[in-house]
Amino acid sequence: MTTTAPVTSAAVTSGSAGAPHGTARAGVPPLTIEPVDPGRDSAALHSWLAHPRSRFWDMTDRTPQQVRTYLETVVSDPHQDGWLGRADGAPAFYVETYDPARALADVLDVEPGDVGMHLLVAPPTGEPVPGFTSAVMAAVVRFCLQPATGAGPGLGAARVVVEPDVRNTAVLAKNAAAGFRVLREVDLVSDGRRKRAALSVCTRADHATSPLGAGYAGVHDPYAHLRPEPAAHAHRHLVAKAIAELAHERLLVPRAAGREGWWALETPGGRARYTFAARVLPLDHWLLDEATLTREIDGAPADLDVLELVLELQQTLQVPDDLLAVYLEELSSTLAAATAKRQRALERGGPTAADLLTATYQQTEAAMTEGHPGFLANNGRIGFSLPDYQAYAPENGRRVRLVWVAARREHTHLALGAGLDERTHLAQALSPDEHAAFAQRLADRGLDPDEYHYLPLHPWQAEHRLPVTFAADVARADLVPLGPGGDEHQPQQSIRTFFNLTRPGAPYVKVALAIQNMGFLRGLSPRYMRDTPAINDWVADLVAADPTLAAAGFTVLREQAALGYTGDVYHRTPEPNAHRKMLAALWRENPVPRVTSGERLATMAALLHRDHHGDAHATALVRASGLDPADWLRAYLHAYLRPLVHCLLGHDLAFMPHGENLVLVLRDHVVVRAFMKDVGEEVAVLGPRPLPAALERVRGVTPGDEKALAVFTDVFDGVLRHLSAILEADGVLPAARFWSLVAECLDAYEADHPDLARGLAGDVDLRAERFAHSCLNRLQLRNTLQMVDLTDQSSSLLYAGQMANPVARAARTGADRAV
Structure with missing residues (x-):
């Protein structure tokens, strides 16, 4: 035998x-x-x-x-x-x-x-x-x-x-x-x-x-991560993050606990009590020592449990009763992902902060474990099964083949950016073998390939939505399933964006994914996609023509092509609905061909990453660079903060510049320039400057104090606050010195552009003593199904009073004396 x-x-x-x-x-x-x-x-x-x-x-x-x-x-x-x-x-x-x-x-x-x-x-x-x-x-x-x-x-x-x-x-x-x-x-x-x-x-x-x-x-136990040790580790981290971020948003008010540097938090009714050591840094950032965190119930020691914490604090957090379970499910999913990351670290180790110094761009992308640094429930992914999580979660770094469908032209719209025609787009989007195979499969069914566009789908979307939600469209051959493509892709941190591993330099692909994640159903609107390439062209041309941005090396990764299907019945209902956002895709430029010898790409989220040993990648970069920490930070701020400030003050232009939306270029472990991405859905023009008619949807005229939040909230609070805390905790750079260098960056910009120091309309003051404290978790806690109205984001925001500006002129004078 x-x-x-x-x-x-x-x-x-x-x-x-x-x-x-x-x-x-x-x-x-x-x-x-x-x-x-x-x-x-x-x-x-x-x-x-x-x-x-x-x-x-x-x-x-x-x-x-x-x-x-x-x-x-x-x-x-x-x-x-x-x-x-x-x-x-x-x-x-x-x-x-x-x-x-x-x-x-x-x-x-x-x-x-x-x-x-x-x-x-x-x-x-x-x-x-x-x-x-x-x-x-x-x-x-x-x-x-x-x-x-x-x-x-x-x-x-x-x-x-x-x-x-x-x-x-x-x-x-x-x-x-x-x-x-x-x-x-x-x-x-x-x-x-x-x-x-x-x-x-x-x-x-x-x-x-x-x-x-x-x-x-x-066999390999698919539930191995859901055991006491990884669960306890994940609960400790998430409870610490919950207390720190919710205290930062002033939903929680810890009290001094007797010893210097120690704090206590009691839940309503006083039954549960949490104690911990922490330092409060600028921007009300709670640098909490996770190892010191303890919980008591009625005076007796109790295990840390982030789900129980939310239940204990529901009244304080003002989570609506009808959405509490939804939020708890997103938080439970975040917990499950955290335990999986912990179990993987226990079993296989994984890349350390030092390993990432020489990692490839995609190795770094897959190594990220935290998700959004400010949101507590940041890995919701409601709709994914455990096998789905294992196959498609970006931290697992699996190779994925997208599933393609032919969409009848009369029900689709292909929008192409400047310099791109359909033939060139197809040559970038599909390999020759894929293109030939898909055309033949249509012909074998008696269909004319020239009557169809080729639309990529996330495999999950193809399995769960295409044959059910769009059954009628498939039955009448308005949508024709073609099967998996040949190219292998890697999911990025934004989970519905894919990097092509088979054809270096091929565009990113962003697809719709009808799962609930971080307060949104992750769809793509065909209506929005129609204008996306034109918006990107306009922004890219503006950026490329600006000498200040060119000097900083700041460029945009354009979303050059977008395709959306609208032939379904959901586009004919009286009210807009999420089902209209399930069949669309866009293609974005790839940064890999734009780097030169000696340069390395890394997601900006890596600057806020700590590995499974607790070591920070930012600290590893500073030390490996051989530079004084202040000089390393100056280089980063010149590549990141200065361009964003100039876009706001010189062009009334605001991006969504969080960690996963910036791709950094490093040389000798120092940030030398940056690519901005995810432009079409998130860019905003905050003033009355002229715009082409097709771009009017990105306009959101706001007063100067609200314009300034594009830097205060999205940059200072959303990114620099966390980086400052890492460098402070690791003894690399004190927080006061960190913020004095941020002020120095603004000083240099004002010296170079005195006419723009307060923006085009003269109403933006980035050196104001205080600014409105816009809160992210409050948004998600209020409505975890849809945090904000994407068509009117400004009116959706929630504030918790004002925060002291760490780079205010008066504050800076005191900080300079302190250092």
Whole structure:
């Protein structure tokens, strides 16, 4: 018989059902399996086969000599083997294994590593031993599946195949208990005898998770991350983050706890009490020492639990009753992702902060673990199953093939940026083989490829939405599923954006993904996509023509092409709905071709990343650069803050410049320039400057104090606050010195552009003593289904009074004295 591993003549000890391998079930003696010896074993086999219980072997009338001849035939055949099983040394069962490619090729799609199996258990000679047949079945299946090792021989099968008679209900039940799955019923003929058989297969995972298997201990446990240690670690981190960020947003008010630097937080009613050590830095940033955090319930020590914390604080946090469970589910999903990251670190380590100094762009992208630094429930992904999370979560770094659909032209709109025609777009979006294959598949169905556009879908979207939500569109061939593409992609931190790993330099692809994540359903609006390339062209041209931005190396990654499908019934309903945002895509420029020798790309989120040891990548960069920390920070601020300030003050232009929306270019571990991305959905013009008519949707005229929030909220509070805390905690740069360098950057800008120091309208003051404290978690807690109205974001914001500006002129004078 052909097997995947060599089989020796040594016996193999096999465990019994539900017990660890090599151990025996209570009352069942040890079981061993060895090659059959026709001369020695034929008499025993004859007596077993003659028993009425063995009738399905169709050998009850065989003579002893015929049984011996049969065994000799089995042993001499290179495509099958016979095995004798013993119980405590006494013959107790017989196993035949065979090559299904020869015996079942007509009825089975044979796969590499398939092994066929027949089992005969000796009739009991005395009182039956409870569980004996189950133990034998478990031992035999494990013997077939386990590789040959020092612990004993095995066949190393990838899959075991059986074909019992459909009338043999006892064996069918035992097969099911061992993990066999019936593929279908088939008719088989052997030695002139015909039977109706239940063709069945069992993989290692099937058996391990079956009633006769060892449970998830027998295979990689998909729930291994949901155990006490990784859960406790994740709860501690999330409770600490919750207290720190919600105190920052002034929803929670910790009180001094007696000792200097120690604080206490009591929940309403005083039943729960949290104590911790923390320092309060500029911008009301709570630098909380996670290791010191404790919880008490009615004075007794209690485990930290972020879900319980939200329940305890619901009244304070003002989470609506009807949305509490939704928020808790997003938070639970965030917890699950955190435990998975922790378990992966425990099992495999993973890249350290120092490793990332030489990591590729995509290695860095996959190494990020925190998500948004300010949001507590930042990994919601409601709609993903565990396999979906494992396949598509960016921190897992898996390779993904997008699924393509042909969308009828009359129901779609392809928008192309300057310098791009449809032919060039297709050459960038599809490989030649993909393009040819998709056109042929349409032609094979009698459809004209020229009547369709090619639209990529997230695999999850293709599985969960295309055949159900858009069933009618598929049925009338307005949407034609084409299957997976050939290019492999890696999901980015923004989860619905993909980087092409197969064709270097190919555009990013951003697709719709109808899961709930961080307060939004992650769709893409075909209506918005129509104007996206034009908006990007306008912004890119403005940026490229500006000498100040050019000097800082600040550029835009344009979204050059966008495609949206609107032929569905949901686009004809009276009210807008999320279903209108499920079939659209855009293609964005790739930064890789734009870097030169000696330069390295990294997501800006990496500056706020701590590895599984707690080491910060920003600290590693500063130390590896060899620069004074102040000079390293100056370089970063020149590449990041200065361009954003100039865009706001010189052009009334605001981006969404958080960590995942900036791609940094580093040389010798120093930030030298930056790419801005995700422009079409998030850029805003905050003044009355002239705009092409198609771009009017990005205009949002606001007063100067609100314009300034584009820097105060999105840059100071959203990014620099967290970076300052990391450098302070690691002893790299005190927070006061950090903010004095930020002020220095603004001073330099004002000196170079005195006419723009307060913006085009003279109403923006980035050196004001205080500014409105716009809060992110408050938005999500108020409505976790839709944090803000994307068509009117300004009116959706929530404020918690005002914050002292750490770069105010008066504040800076004091800070300079302090350093």
